[in-house]
Amino acid sequence: MEYANLRRQAASLKRSLFDQVEDLQDEASPNFAEEVVSLFFKDSARLVANIEQAMEKYPGDFNRWDAHMQQLKGSCFSIGASKMNNECTSFRNSCGQENAEGCRKSFQKVKREHAILRQKLESYFQLLRQAGPARTATRSGGK
């Protein structure tokens, strides 16, 4: 029962996250999804820091802010992080309008979604580890 619950919780999280990335997982690359996610968070943490620094050091340089956010947005696509992607788009729109306050608000939302995503994915992989590999029912031999 416990196992089934854990698998259900993991499946529910998975549906909201990154089906295609997991489709690339196989026996040769059993941890592919986790590797992708790990790489994403390494890159995205750096990109978020770059944006923060750019906003502090180059106030009003919307082209520079936009260029950094563009990279983060591209990264979000690779793991299907749609909510974070939407906030990145909102930030870029504010850059286009040269709306510094809009950029600041959007950036806070980007960071929030980034933190939520990290938490969700950590929970997801933790659930998977707890649930173990998927089992299939087998009928024992004999009559």
Add this chain to the structure above:
Amino acid sequence: MVSNAQGSPVKAFIVEDIRVCTFVLSAMLRMFNCEIVVANNGKEALDFFLEGKKFDIVLCDKNMPIMSGPEAVKKIRALGETDVMIVGVSADENAMEAFMSAGADVFVDKPMKIETLETMIQEVMNKKNAMI
């Protein structure tokens, strides 16, 4: 299922500056037994062609440092590289127009779907096999 009854594996060239995108795209290409080379920006990609390297398919991002995807595509075509299938891959608005006017054969929205990639790889393989 991609089939290649004869001939060498497809030589795929990824031109992309975002590591996680390269990682995922490489995994997809490996599913189809492609040989993979990676460049991190348009200029690096152009340098490969200037060195005489040949590829069957190029999967090129739009926005990259030093040289953009469409700019690289234009220069690659100007070298006389007309046989290679060049695919522009981007989530940006106006990316399709930029790539197609630069000389790309196909444009695909990010994220690339496995089924879309499979179709393109099969097309490249059919072309390679027809030339044998």
